[in-house]
Amino acid sequence: GAPQTRTPTGATTGAPATANGQQGAFLTTSQGARLRDTDHSLKAGRRGPVLLQDHHLREKITHFDHERIPERVVHARGAGAHGVFTAYGTAEAVTRAGFLAKGRSTEVFVRFSTVLGSRGSADTVRDTRGFATKFYTDEGTFDLVGNNMPVFFIQDAIKFPDIIHAGKPHPDREIPQAQSAHDTFWDFVSLHTEAQHHTMWNMSDRGIPRSYRTMEGFGVHTFRLINAAGETVLAKFHWKPKLGVHSLVWEEAQMLSGMDPDFHRRDLYDAIEAGAFPEWELGIQVFPDTPEETFAGIDLLDPTKMVPEELAEVQPVGTLTLNRTPTNFFAETEQVAFHLGHLPPGIDVTNDPLLQGRLFSYVDTQLTRLGGPNFSQIPINRPHAPVNDMLRDGFHQQAVHAGVAPYRPNSLDGGNPFPAGDDENAFVDVPVQVAEAPKVRANPASFDDHFSQARLFWLSMSPVEQEHIIRSYTFELGKCYHQAIKERQLQCLANIDPVLCAQVATGLGLPAPEPTVPLADVTPSPALSQVGRQWPAD
Ligand code: HEM
Numbered sequence: 224g225a226p227q228t229r230t231p232t233g234a235t236t237g238a239p240a241t242a243n244g245q246q247g248a249f250l251t252t253s254q255g256a257r258l259r260d261t262d263h264s265l266k267a268g269r270r271g272p273v274l275l276q277d278h279h280l281r282e283k284i285t286h287f288d289h290e291r292i293p294e295r296v297v298h299a300r301g302a303g304a305h306g307v308f309t310a311y312g313t314a315e316a317v318t319r320a321g322f323l324a325k326g327r328s329t330e331v332f333v334r335f336s337t338v339l340g341s342r343g344s345a346d347t348v349r350d351t352r353g354f355a356t357k358f359y360t361d362e363g364t365f366d367l368v369g370n371n372m373p374v375f376f377i378q379d380a381i382k383f384p385d386i387i388h389a390g391k392p393h394p395d396r397e398i399p400q401a402q403s404a405h406d407t408f409w410d411f412v413s414l415h416t417e418a419q420h421h422t423m424w425n426m427s428d429r430g431i432p433r434s435y436r437t438m439e440g441f442g443v444h445t446f447r448l449i450n451a452a453g454e455t456v457l458a459k460f461h462w463k464p465k466l467g468v469h470s471l472v473w474e475e476a477q478m479l480s481g482m483d484p485d486f487h488r489r490d491l492y493d494a495i496e497a498g499a500f501p502e503w504e505l506g507i508q509v510f511p512d513t514p515e516e517t518f519a520g521i522d523l524l525d526p527t528k529m530v531p532e533e534l535a536e537v538q539p540v541g542t543l544t545l546n547r548t549p550t551n552f553f554a555e556t557e558q559v560a561f562h563l564g565h566l567p568p569g570i571d572v573t574n575d576p577l578l579q580g581r582l583f584s585y586v587d588t589q590l591t592r593l594g595g596p597n598f599s600q601i602p603i604n605r606p607h608a609p610v611n612d613m614l615r616d617g618f619h620q621q622a623v624h625a626g627v628a629p630y631r632p633n634s635l636d637g638g639n640p641f642p643a644g645d646d647e648n649a650f651v652d653v654p655v656q657v658a659e660a661p662k663v664r665a666n667p668a669s670f671d672d673h674f675s676q677a678r679l680f681w682l683s684m685s686p687v688e689q690e691h692i693i694r695s696y697t698f699e700l701g702k703c704y705h706q707a708i709k710e711r712q713l714q715c716l717a718n719i720d721p722v723l724c725a726q727v728a729t730g731l732g733l734p735a736p737e738p739t740v741p742l743a744d745v746t747p748s749p750a751l752s753q754v755g756r757q758w759p760a761d
Contacts, residue, residue, distance in 0.1 A: 252279055253286075292557070293592050294342040297387055298353045301336030302435070302488035303556035304495060306545035308358060308505070314540040317456050317509055318448040320569030321648075322360040323540055332357045332603060333545060334559055335435040335487070339390050344400050345480035346487035347471060349430040349695065351421070354440035354462060355561045356543070359607035362648060366565040367460055368585070372429055373441040373529040376418040378670050380580015386411055386418065404702035413711040416673040417527050419719065423677045426695040428470035428688060428753055434490045436501040437469040438462075444578040445523040447512065447571040449653055457510040457523055457573065459530065461537045465502040468753045473695060492548045501545045506537035514656070516573065522669040526577040528676055531748035555603045560589045568650045576666075595619050611640065675743030677719045683751040693723065697730030709733060718742075 249257045258279060265277035273280065295301075312325025322329040336353035337344065352371040357364060376386050389411035392398050399405050412418035424430065432438045440462030448458050471479070479486045494501055508530055510518040517523060519534045549555035562585040563578065572578055589598055595618030598604055613629045626636040684692065696716070700709050709731055716724035717738045728735035 252282060292594070295336075295592065296588055297338050298336040298355075299342045300340045300344050300346070301334045301353065301556060302491055303332055303334040303549055303559060304491060304501075304545040305547040305549070305555075306331050306333065306500075306543055308356075308541055308543045310541040311539060313538060314448075314507060315450075317450055317458065317507075318569040319451045320360070320365070320448075320567045321362045322358055322365065322567065323569070329361075330359045330607060331543060332359075332555065332559060333543070334556060334561070335438075335491070339387075340400055345484035347431060347476040347479040347484075348400075349425060349473075349476070349699070351425060351430070352432060352435070352438055354438065356440075356462075357559065357561060357565075358567075360567050361608050362567040363608050363650070364565045364606045365567045365570065366561040366563060367442055368561045368563055368581075369440045369442045369460065369462070371432060371438040371440055372421060372424040373443060373459075373461075374421050374424065374676070375443055375526040375577060376412070376421045377415065377577065378417050378525055378527055378666060379576040380578075380584065381576075382415065383577075383580065383584070386415070399702075404699045406703045406705050406708055409700060409703055409708045409712050410705075413708060413715050416715055416718075417670070419673055419715050420527050420677040420680065423680050423692065423719070426692050426699065427680070427684065428472075428691055429468075430695070431471045431473065431476040432487070433469040433471050434466075434494075435487050436491065436494060437464050437466050439464060439468055440503065441529075443526055444575045445510070445516070445573050447573050447653055447655070448507075448509075449569050449571060449651075455512040455653055455655075457512050457516065457518075459508045459510075461506040461508065462503040462543070463506055463537070463539075465504065470753065473691070473698070491545075495545055495548050503543045504539045505541045505543060506539050508532070508535040508537055510535060517669075522667060524573060524575045524667070525670050526575055527670075527673070531679070531746075532750040533746075533748055554601075558593065558598070558601045559603045560585070560593060560598050560601075562586055562589075566650065568648060571653045597621065672743075674715075674718045674740065675745055678743045679745040679748060680751055681720050681723055682745060683747040683749060685752050685754045688752060688754065689723070693726040693730070696723075696727045700727065700731055706733075710736070714739065 244253070250261060251257050261279065261283070264273045264280040266273050275281075308322065308329045308331050310323045310325060310327045310329075312323070314320070314323040315325065321327065334353065334355045336355070337346070337348060337350045338353065339350055340348060354369045354371055356367045356369075358367070377383065389407040392400060393405060393407060412422045440460075442460030445457050445459055448456050483489065491501070510523060510530070518530055521528050521530055523530075563572070563581050564586070566572070572582065590596060593601065596614070597617050597619045599606075600619075600621045613631065615624060615629050628635040628637060631637060632639050632641070681689070681692070696712075700712055703709050710733065713724055713728050713731070713733060714736050716727055717736045718740050720742070721735070721738065725735040
């Protein structure tokens with residue numbers, strides 16, 4: 224028999240094409256029985272008790288009682304939109320990914336988010352923003368799960384529960400809701416000094432974007448690209464907003480948190496509905512795939528480091544246009560499930576230890592958040608490529624799989640899905656050399672440099688941006704109750720830049736410590752400054 228396929232629109236043989244609960248002119252139960260009344264429960268007489276036998280009452284209330292699902296453990300607050308990605312073909316030399324071929328258009332769904340706040344928190348708080356894109360390519364879904372900052376707090380995923388525990392509200396009082404103005408956050412980042420670079424981005428104007436439409440996006444990690452000839456390069460992904468990069472000032476952000484906590488999602492949806500479709504260019508920085516996996520002395524496997532654009536140009540490879548708002552927030556924005564392992568042929572992962580842990584974490588959390596192993600069948604998560612898998616049964620199974628032999632190859636049905644010589648479009652893991660090395664719980668030595676790129680970022684800022692950074696460190700640290708934590712963070716600032724440290728220390732009314740490490744000798748990167756930032760540069 225023919226292989227079983229699940230189409231994007233319907234899972235199955237025999238099931239109705241839609242199950243959206245909105246068919247026909249009359250109100251019905253979930254079983255399709257037409258109702259006469261949905262406002263009165265069935266009672267033993269007009270003044271009597273309600274009867275247990277009232278199926279409609281119980282179905283209506285029971286379903287309501289179970290409407291909520293757990294919010295995401297991080298990035299709970301978000302807003303999504305549909306769009307299209309059109310490729311220029313400029314990436315064809317480095318990757319065989321079909322969706323990057325010249326002129327190819329691919330449907331996408333993007334979800335923007337804050338990291339730390341709960342689902343009902345305000346949009347304009349100081350935080351990193353998520354920028355997650357699902358490309359429904361015809362070679363399988365590609366998820367680019369990035370942020371609006373090019374670096375991350377930690378170098379190893381094993382610390383992710385720790386940094387999030389430190390950043391989420393204190394366990395005793397559950398405050399503050401969604402700011403970095405508290406003791407545990409500063410305790411963590413001053414003890415785990417690899418976090419200092421990302422923290423500086425948070426304290427800069429990048430932590431309070433004007434709009435999702437004016438944010439850059441970054442894949443953060445280094446990926447490995449493979450072209451049709453099997454040649455590989457290392458690469459970093461960038462999103463560049465056509466409107467340029469713009470931020471709020473802190474006073475605006477604070478006022479908006481009270482006056483319009485939905486400011487960013489309103490801005491996104493108003494723009495799309497007015498036809499002012501937000502646009503980004505996707506770009507890649509490309510590096511030779513050398514055994515050291517470094518570029519210009521920067522370790523490409525260290526997610527706390529970025530590569531200045533002056534050293535490796537961001538090459539445009541296509542345009543993303545968001546042109547449609549969700550029909551239903553829950554069905555689309557809440558139920559969408561991103562995962563770094565969703566890769567098309569031509570894009571592969573590297574050994575970045577943060578990336579490696581993420582490959583495990585997302586699907587693991589989604590098993591709980593979306594109630595079992597079949598969430599790839601939820602409409603927003605369905606691939607737009609034919610699916611022919613051997614995954615069977617489980618909670619919320621929508622498919623009615625035919626056939627008797629859910630294993631391959633078999634001799635009973637399904638034939639041979641691996642015909643010899645016809646695997647051109649299949650995903651192939653790049654056979655990179657895995658080091659002959661002892662098992663060890665340790666990082667490469669280059670990961671010990673925690674301050675040089677924070678200094679690079681600081682020295683690349685314009686005077687007004689530096690002033691904002693000083694003020695935000697002062698404001699946020701000023702909210703800490705523990706002086707020892709403020710002092711430890713000042714020590715980190717001293718190791719980044721004595722001027723920055725002195726200014727923040729003055730604001731806090733504390734002495735400025737001397738550096739404990741030599742100040743890094745770095746060349747500023749003008750491209751890091753937001754001021755006058757337009758891309759491509761005119
Ligand atoms: C969610 C980005 C690191 C675990 C997200 C989302 C984004 C994101 C954008 C929201 C996805 C959505 O809109 O549904 C990043 C970036 C990282 C990073 C750019 C570093 C470069 C990590 C690490 C872990 C992790 C190291 C765990 C070890 C999670 C989890 C979720 C999440 C569990 C919730 C997913 C869900 O419930 O569907 N991340 N993250 N992230 N991230 Fe990360």
